[in-house]
Amino acid sequence: MSRPNTALLAAALTLALGMASPSAQAASAPRPDPYPSTYQVIASPAVLLQGATVLTGTGERMEGADVLMVEGRIAGVGVNLSVPANTTVVDGRGKWVTPGIIDVHSHLGVYPSPGVRAHSDGNEMTAPVTAAVWAEHSVWPQDPGFNAARAGGITSLQILPGSANLIGGRGVTLKNVPAVSYQAMKFPGAPWGLKMACGENPKRVYGDKGGPATRMGNVAGYRAAFIEAAEYLKKNGSGNDSTSKKRRWGKQAEGEGESAGKQDLKLETLAGAINGDIRVHIHCYRADEMATMLDLADEFGFRIAAFHHGVEAYKIADKLARSGTCAALWSDWWGFKLEAFDGIQENIALVDRQPGSCAILHSDSADDIQRLNQEAAKVMAHAQLAGIEIAPERAILWLTANPAKSMGIADQTGTLEVGKMADVVLWSGNPFSVYAKAEQVYVDGARVHDINDPSRRATSDFMLGQPATTGGAL
Numbered sequence: 001m002s003r004p005n006t007a008l009l010a011a012a013l014t015l016a017l018g019m020a021s022p023s024a025q026a027a028s029a030p031r032p033d034p035y036p037s038t039y040q041v042i043a044s045p046a047v048l049l050q051g052a053t054v055l056t057g058t059g060e061r062m063e064g065a066d067v068l069m070v071e072g073r074i075a076g077v078g079v080n081l082s083v084p085a086n087t088t089v090v091d092g093r094g095k096w097v098t099p100g101i102i103d104v105h106s107h108l109g110v111y112p113s114p115g116v117r118a119h120s121d122g123n124e125m126t127a128p129v130t131a132a133v134w135a136e137h138s139v140w141p142q143d144p145g146f147n148a149a150r151a152g153g154i155t156s157l158q159i160l161p162g163s164a165n166l167i168g169g170r171g172v173t174l175k176n177v178p179a180v181s182y183q184a185m186k187f188p189g190a191p192w193g194l195k196m197a198c199g200e201n202p203k204r205v206y207g208d209k210g211g212p213a214t215r216m217g218n219v220a221g222y223r224a225a226f227i228e229a230a231e232y233l234k235k236n237g238s239g240n241d242s243t244s245k246k247r248r249w250g251k252q253a254e255g256e257g258e259s260a261g262k263q264d265l266k267l268e269t270l271a272g273a274i275n276g277d278i279r280v281h282i283h284c285y286r287a288d289e290m291a292t293m294l295d296l297a298d299e300f301g302f303r304i305a306a307f308h309h310g311v312e313a314y315k316i317a318d319k320l321a322r323s324g325t326c327a328a329l330w331s332d333w334w335g336f337k338l339e340a341f342d343g344i345q346e347n348i349a350l351v352d353r354q355p356g357s358c359a360i361l362h363s364d365s366a367d368d369i370q371r372l373n374q375e376a377a378k379v380m381a382h383a384q385l386a387g388i389e390i391a392p393e394r395a396i397l398w399l400t401a402n403p404a405k406s407m408g409i410a411d412q413t414g415t416l417e418v419g420k421m422a423d424v425v426l427w428s429g430n431p432f433s434v435y436a437k438a439e440q441v442y443v444d445g446a447r448v449h450d451i452n453d454p455s456r457r458a459t460s461d462f463m464l465g466q467p468a469t470t471g472g473a474l
Helices: 006-017 022-028 144-151 200-206 215-236 248-254 265-275 287-300 313-323 347-352 368-385 392-399 401-407
Strands: 047-055 061-070 073-078 088-091 096-099 101-106 154-159 167-175 193-197 279-283 304-308 326-329 359-361 424-427 438-443 446-450
Touching (some): 047 392, 096 392, 144 368, 144 438, 154 438, 193 265, 215 265, 215 287, 279 401, 304 401, 326 347, 347 368, 359 401
Parallel strands (some): 047 096, 101 154
Antiparallel strands (some): 167 193
16 A cells, blocks of 8 residues: 655645645745736638738738738738638728737727726826736726727727826737637737826826926926836846846746845836836827936836827927837827827828838727727828828838837737738728728637628627617727
């Protein structure tokens, strides 16, 4: 008779009693992502979109071309591609094909539509710096806005917390697929974003609540927070060499090293921004404030992935291009508050013409996210009036490749290149026409929206039994 394995017995007893063993305690320690993606590619047959005008998102336009999607990836882009067996062939003649549209600035799920107070979870307005909060923990996947956005060709989007705070918290990147949990939408491997805000919002919200009450108070607040984070990072290592304790707090679950102390959710996020693990996105309208924030980034050694809403970006377009900072902008929103006073409709076009630029068209709207292609068309039209001709193959970068770049997912999506995720839109015509509609939308090669097939148009559980249940663009 063999002797019982006491370790196994102890483990079994621990599980039976629901007690935490040392290994279980370690598993409950902070990890790099304690709320990991559970996204699964929807199984689908190979699809060939045949004979269309194709904008690849790399600056190229192809006529009478095909796009082949196999096992969730782009398998070919070109003319007269061979058709593998068991491939669904879609006649694309007279139609256009683009990469799926990506919105770098959305509040879907955290400010759902219908917008009622009970669903208002996008601004943690309890302190000027709330870097500890994560937008994903507010995302309501049943927001009907996700389905409406999909009908407009949106295949990926970054959900950000609101702009009430100097530092509002982490944003999350989602694949726009129907799901019960946000984890099932979470873009695999996408870095988090850090939402910050300049100017009027923070001082308006906190001016009567202990400050900041001025723009100089805003900057003092950013600096104080990053000074604290730099110290936290110093205690945990800079991450610049092989002996570094970089993200040591995140290694505890793996049994590596010692912590420099209690995990601090706020400082962990800010340290991640300094490290470059978390991409910094800043709501900032005025050119002078954007210049200040670029200096702030230099002071603490982080990079700004993108300024959002920068209505004065055209004034510093050269500076933005030199610093490698994207500008996520509207086509024609300005003048709704003083810091948004000096906007022009050629803003994106002027930012885009700089060598090395990264112009993005964003929504910040549950309505405009459904028509970002038409918003881009507005810019093209106003640029033309100013003598700037912008071709469709250039404008599509504002909606696909450039937002992907700012979000750190450009190696996976944003362009129609072999090996990338098959996030694709088949348009009824030129996507920059007011008459164009997204006929078919594919995410990882799966047809998740079809304007002609109701069975391919998801309906939120929230909308069941409601008068408007088509799930189409509003």
